[in-house]
Amino acid sequence: MRTILVVGAGQSGLQLALGLLAEDYDVTLVNPDGPEEIRAGRVTSTQCLFGPALRRERRHGLSLWEDRAPQIRGVGLRVAPREGDAPGPSWLGRLEEPARSVDQRLKLSAWLDLFVRGGGRLIRHRVRPAELPGLAAEYELVVVAAGRGGLAEVFPRNTARSRYDAPQRSLALVYASGADPHPDGPALSRTAVPGAGEVFSLPVLSLNGPCDALMVEAVPRGPLDDPLPATAHAGDVLDRVLRVVRRHAPWEYERFAGARPADPMAALTGGYAPAVREPVARPGGGAPVLGMADTVVANDPITAQGANMASLAADVYRRAIVDHGTRPFDEHFMRGAFAEYWRRARQVTAWSRVMLSGPPHVWELYRLAARHQGTADRFANSFADPTGLIEWFLHPERALEYIDGLSRPAPVGGRSR
Numbered sequence: 001m002r003t004i005l006v007v008g009a010g011q012s013g014l015q016l017a018l019g020l021l022a023e024d025y026d027v028t029l030v031n032p033d034g035p036e037e038i039r040a041g042r043v044t045s046t047q048c049l050f051g052p053a054l055r056r057e058r059r060h061g062l063s064l065w066e067d068r069a070p071q072i073r074g075v076g077l078r079v080a081p082r083e084g085d086a087p088g089p090s091w092l093g094r095l096e097e098p099a100r101s102v103d104q105r106l107k108l109s110a111w112l113d114l115f116v117r118g119g120g121r122l123i124r125h126r127v128r129p130a131e132l133p134g135l136a137a138e139y140e141l142v143v144v145a146a147g148r149g150g151l152a153e154v155f156p157r158n159t160a161r162s163r164y165d166a167p168q169r170s171l172a173l174v175y176a177s178g179a180d181p182h183p184d185g186p187a188l189s190r191t192a193v194p195g196a197g198e199v200f201s202l203p204v205l206s207l208n209g210p211c212d213a214l215m216v217e218a219v220p221r222g223p224l225d226d227p228l229p230a231t232a233h234a235g236d237v238l239d240r241v242l243r244v245v246r247r248h249a250p251w252e253y254e255r256f257a258g259a260r261p262a263d264p265m266a267a268l269t270g271g272y273a274p275a276v277r278e279p280v281a282r283p284g285g286g287a288p289v290l291g292m293a294d295t296v297v298a299n300d301p302i303t304a305q306g307a308n309m310a311s312l313a314a315d316v317y318r319r320a321i322v323d324h325g326t327r328p329f330d331e332h333f334m335r336g337a338f339a340e341y342w343r344r345a346r347q348v349t350a351w352s353r354v355m356l357s358g359p360p361h362v363w364e365l366y367r368l369a370a371r372h373q374g375t376a377d378r379f380a381n382s383f384a385d386p387t388g389l390i391e392w393f394l395h396p397e398r399a400l401e402y403i404d405g406l407s408r409p410a411p412v413g414g415r416s417r
Contacts, residue, residue, distance in 0.1 A: 001026045004321070005139040007127050009033070011047070011104065012293035012310035013145030014111045019060060019318040021120050028139070032126040035109035039207065042265045043175055044104045046213045048072065048188055048202055048304045050384035051097030053311035064110055070203035070210050071098035074187040075380035079366055080248055082194065089370035092184045093380025099188065101213065103175070103206040104307075105265075129154050133286035141329040142289040143317065144281075145310075148272050148298045155277035155291045161349070167271035168300055168356050169197060169217040170225050174238045175204055175266035176259035179212040188304060188383070191249040192366070194358070197224040198302060199249045201256075211262040214252070216241050217302060220271070224248060228269050234261035237269060274300045276349060279338030280331050290334040292317055297345045299352040304383060309345055316341045347386045354394050361399040368403055375406070 002025050006017045009031035017029045033041065049057075057063040074095055079088030116122050127135070129151060136142050144151050182189055182201070191199040197218040204213045218224035226240050238261055246253040261267065277296040280288045293310040320337035327333070354362060369376040382389050392402040 015314035161276035
């Protein structure tokens with residue numbers, strides 16, 4: 001039985017560990033926290049999963065909240081007007097498959113219980129970089145899925161693929177109970193504040209039942225940026241977020257004005273620099289270890305793809321490991337597994353860059369979506385499958401061709417797109 005060590009119990013690490021356990025591998029998972037600590041900790045993200053990621057969880061028996069998590073039926077966008085301007089475009093794109101958001105404290109603690117009950121070995125320990133050479137010598141394969149900090153620094157930064165040296169957004173997130181429903185139904189709602197950042201809201205299943213997440217992504221030192229320490233109480237985070245939202249997205253303030261934190265740990269603040277790293281590291285010059293998901297490809301959450309890409313990475317790596325049979329897990333294997341993941345992940349990295357910079361053609365597409373439901377729907381469903389964005393959204397010339405094509409009258413006897 002082949003021995004696999006997974007470092008980190010997030011979406012990608014646990015999904016991979018559970019998947020390999022089901023394939024009869026000898027799997028050890030190392031994580032500093034057990035299920036109880038995960039449930040009692042702070043929220044970690046908004047983790048909105050779209051159709052493909054949800055289908056993976058169903059296939060592997062990991063969709064434990066299907067009947068309780070609110071269905072997210074659409075993706076909406078509203079452009080906040082500059083002072084004195086007319087209202088900006090506003091629209092809601094309809095999702096072909098509902099999305100869902102389950103608090104990772106709820107999900108990961110339950111998955112970790114499943115892993116242990118299924119025969120997986122859990123070691124509660126925070127792995128330090130100096131320990132990786134010994135672990136790589138002990139196990140046939142070591143996969144590092146420990147997130148963006150700490151062990152991620154072991155993997156060299158790919159300067160050609162990493163455009164940013166500093167955080168592009170300051171984040172403040174709170175889960176709140178008692179918010180009014182979105183007027184267009186359950187949706188992932190985004191308010192774009194030109195030059196200042198974004199405000200997001202969406203329904204979530206949290207520890208105490210359904211609630212709503214409210215997040216501000218602020219351009220550092222801009223009008224939306226009102227920083228708080230990482231240890232701030234959830235009530236203080238909600239008060240600060242509402243103060244910003246009241247001025248820049250009053251329609252969201254009206255929904256959340258009477259809300260309260262879903263629990264005392266239901267808030268998160270901070271920021272990080274998006275980066276792409278080499279997928280293989282040889283700590284101490286020893287055997288290679290393989291990086292996965294956010295550890296080696298960390299995008300800004302502006303495209304709501306973090307948990308979805310973690311799910312994809314786990315699926316790609318699981319299939320690569322199983323298909324590899326009894327051959328050694330050498331560096332060639334590791335780079336091949338990552339290359340298959342990067343084929344999709346690079347689309348999200350490009351999308352995140354475009355959304356962060358907000359070039360003129362993006363605002364033109366937003367205006368088009370407000371009057372053309374097909375464009376609004378196409379944008380919404382790109383969250384489930386971003387691979388088609390290069391055809392019409394990411395590239396300025398293709399975007400303008402798409403807009404022009406919709407503006408032309410349909411040929412006689414034909415239909416417009």
